[in-house]
Amino acid sequence: MLIGKVIGSVIATRKNEKLTGSKFLIVESMHGCEPKRVVAVDNVGAGAGEIVLVTIGSAARVALDNPSAPVDAVIVGIVDGPDMGISI
Secondary structure, eight states, X not given: OEEEEEEEEEOOSSOOGGGTTOOEEEEEESTTOSSSEEEEEESSOOOTTOEEEEEETHHHHHHTTOTTXXXXXXXXXXXXXXXXXXXX
8 A cells, every 4th residue: 555645637538347437546656655656546536636545456456346347556545634753
């Protein structure tokens, strides 16, 4: 899982049928994590400028409740504020 900031969105009018109705957001990883930017399916209603939690890999399909969806990154939370010395 990574923490990142939503920096934009991706519009895809033609996509895999299992992704119909999905919103895609560009998330920039914070604190130098790899990958630096990912396109993630929004599962929580995040918006531009928000700090989010992103799950990556096979766990992303589980978070999306669709194990056959062709996704590798899903936004699973919106960060309310920093804690434990993390600067945002």
